[in-house]
Amino acid sequence: MRALIPLLVFAPAIGALLQAVNPRPLFARTAALIMSVASSIAAILLFINIGAHLGDETPHFVVSWIHSYSVHFALGVDGLNLLPTLVIAIIFPFLIVSEWDRQFGRRGIHALLLVSQTAILGALCSLDLFLLLFFFSMIPLPLYLMASIWGDEGREVSAFRMISVSLVASASVFFGVLLIYHAIDPHTFLIEELRGKLAGKTTEIFGLSVGLPQIAFSLITFGLALRAPIWPFHGWFRKLVLKVPTTIGLAALLGGFPVILTVFTRIGFELFPETMTNHLDVWVTAGIANLVFGCLSLLQEKDMRGVMVSLSTVLAGFSLIGIGTGHPTGLVGSQFILFSSMLSFAIFGFASEILRYRARTYEIASYRGVLRALPDLGSATLLGMASAFGVPGTAGFIAFALLLMGMFNYHPGIVVTALFTMIVVSAFLIQIFRQVFLGDKTDDRYAKLGAREKLLLYPLVALILAVGFFPSPFVDIVRVTIVKILSVGSAGA
């Protein structure tokens, strides 16, 4: 089972290499798809195995990497990162398929998507802070290239902005990680070995003695918030996504808040449990700020990609509130929000791309009456929207039920705020649906969906429904790990 973890992370990277070795288009994209799917299969097998042995030790893959500095190549999958890992590994092959027929630079975009997949999965599965930093810093590079090459007019500025912010974020995280590394004797980057050892440690900066948990955690949190992005650091992300095709936007989104918030939860509750629990109010407040801002900015979106961005701010806010509850149910809800929202984003993103392919625009106002030509696309999009906001029978319902239960344990006032956000956002989404899909048929641009396009939508729709009706295997895995992390964390604290 351990061997599946490197396969999960590196199969896509091998696919990218194969493209370089044999650049013939058919081979290249087939290899890309096979290697991406191999990663998905590994994720699914890990999920099945962990689910079958709930409560047992989760698989880890640890080898020494840079021996003299005690850097390990440590990857692992447990209930905390399994859901995002699973859904990202599943969605990436769809991204490859979505870009199957790109007019130019097809091979390049497939290779870069594969590198992205490796970087994102690597960051999610890293159990060594140095390795985490390695993958974390790697995520923006393929995105930068993709945005610079395949973006719209003004893409260079957006890509540059993204890479600059990412560099600052990486530097901040790196500084925090180095402080941790030097504070512990013997030095180590392994999360498992650092657990419970950081409380009460101090470090000297410019001759001043400061608490390590405060300074290191602040630096790491700042870096992660920049990269997620969490409001008010989200500007670069919006500019990026509005300049690139939704496939690339989706890759950026998958490498954004789902990964970052998972990493944040792990680092926060495993390494700095006391600091984390002492500042729950901060995370909840940040979550509410994201909800409110995301909700308001959503209402003025005129572009399908913009809707994705604002919606991601709202859902990141929900997830952050779940983390801020500090309650097992809220944390499971937070993880489940990441899971279900990624599925919804994938459907919404693919639908946007399908529409753009026909109408040559992402502008919401330029669509009308699409349902009359593409009823299956409309149904899938509506289901994705419904899941994003917790309509029963979809994966989102479970996520929101758990999240709201966690919120009640924190404070019912948060629930009321969250509820009104949900209402406003869902009303707006239905409004968008009406604008795009309903109304009279206005033109003949909307050709019927092809087999490849159906392939992008149907499996994801099926997954949303399947998880909505049979959530237990997913939820139980997460809960076991969350409870364990919280109990170990509180014991350590």
Place this chain on the structure above:
Amino acid sequence: MSESLSGLDWLSSSSVLLSVWMLALLLALTGAVILCFVPKSAEKIRRGLFFALVIPAILVPLAYAIRGFHLLDRPTVHWVFQKTAIDGLRLGIFFDPVSFVLSVGFAFTLGAIVFRNRTPVRLTSSLVISWVGLCLVASSKTLWVAAIGLGIQTAARQLPILAGTESETTTDDGLWMATTKRAWISLFFILAGGAGIASQGIHLDFSQLNSFGEATSSLSFLVSAALFGAGFICLLAPAFSAHALHAESQSTFEEDQFIFESASSWSAVIVLYRMLPAIAETSWGLALSISATVLLLFSVLTGVFLESKRRSIHLWLASIPLMLTTILPFLHAQQAFLWLTGSALAFSGLFLTLDHERKTLEKVIATFFFLGIFGFFGWSTSSGVTEFFSRIESLPLLCGSVFFVWLLFAAVGFRLVLRGGESSARSHLVPSWIALGVMALLGFGPLLSGRWSGGGLPEKVDFLDGAEEWPWILGVSTENSGGSWLGFGLGHGILILAILVGTFVAAKAGLFPFAEKYPKGKKAAQRMFGFAWFPEISATAIVRTGSLLAVFSDLVWEKYIPKTVRALFHGLKRAGDKAESWVDGLTSENYGKLFSAPSKLVQWLHGGNVRLYAWFTLVWVLIFSVYLTR
């Protein structure tokens, strides 16, 4: 209930029947979904399609009846989290007389409608999906199963729009929008409230609920219960989406009625009925009753300004579950059961007959069911109405308010019965008669038993005797508080007054003269509830706020931060220039001031080849000296 079954007991035939029920519902659902994608394959059996899809599911209630209406039950199972977890969400189903009456009653009604109207395949599929959702709610033992049922109904709303895609134009989007928003928003409230209650360790297992009056009065619980109730009220009140009814529609009335409004409204009432042990005789029940009464008044006010007969009927029929809720929390188990099931059956009868061009026979049938809804003597709803109005001495304000609002509602209803709808479809087809017969049989069941029992004559406490012959009533028989003649008189007084008002007030006018007479009133009625769903003013305000925030954000990110960074770099550059110019003085111009003396020495040393060779020689001499002296 669930504790009585353990080990392999669930494999008893009752439980197997329940499993078959679930499978049959799943089969109907799957069949309906498949037909949505390949509607042409069922074109030839359009008329009988509904029955074809639901027959396996209908066989189970029939088997349940044949077996003597004994409760079918299975233990609850954990759905999310372990069963032992305090905040675990549980799934559970059972099948009782309520499940029986609602599943059978609506199946016959919808089957007859599909047969009569030859509805398109996708619409029939949608009706089947909605019906499956309703059945799931009706046989739910926990809130979470009911929530899934409501989710299925919400999904069914999509299909009429898909069916509409067969034409180039549509006029139904507004209705879809309004009702879907209402459904989603209601579900959010229910979800938030339900999650909150579950987080308090109350599992919302209908068979094990305790009174909310005894539950904790913590802030979390209060907020949860308030949200929970608000969700159901929102789901119950079609007036919230009434502004959409002012738009013209081309779609068939019956499908709209059931798919968009009734199925979810009835589902909401069923859940409230299941929760009676928690809310009866508590302040929660009172709040629910008051809210329902106020919203019913608004429904009436909205309805009388509608100009389309069809739309008025739509709103009026869809408001019946709301009317039920006005008194439901104050009824005992027996009366509540008869009130719910009797109303559902009368509703079904009206659903089949109301929207038709008026013929005497149809008027008589519609009047028959109309009287049934308001608890006319003999129909099973009567005992509930009598019991409620018997409380006038203890609850004078509530009873008075309900009396007044019911009077208006019934008067509007009777006018609709008299004037009728616009459908010219033949209503006297065999399936319609069968469906109407089933309604009448079930609705008058207690009467036909040879006792007045459910018929509601006051001071007749021989209810249980009558029920022996009708075991489906026995299933909920716990007590009978009876009622007074005053309650009986008030309940029936409403009907007499309503019939008089409905018949004679503005007798020569159209359906309702108000819209024409008071255009401002019509506008106000249109906007009365539209506000809740973001009409132009609020939407514009919100969008502007969003734009302002975006502008602000852009200013920060596009202007101020780059400006600050630029200023910082400019400052650094200037500092660098200064430093460089200062250092230049030292280092430049013939090696600068600082290095002028050494540089002169170096220049001197490099002054000519002779000196250079001399230096080389000296260096080598030194090297050899060191070597030789080792």
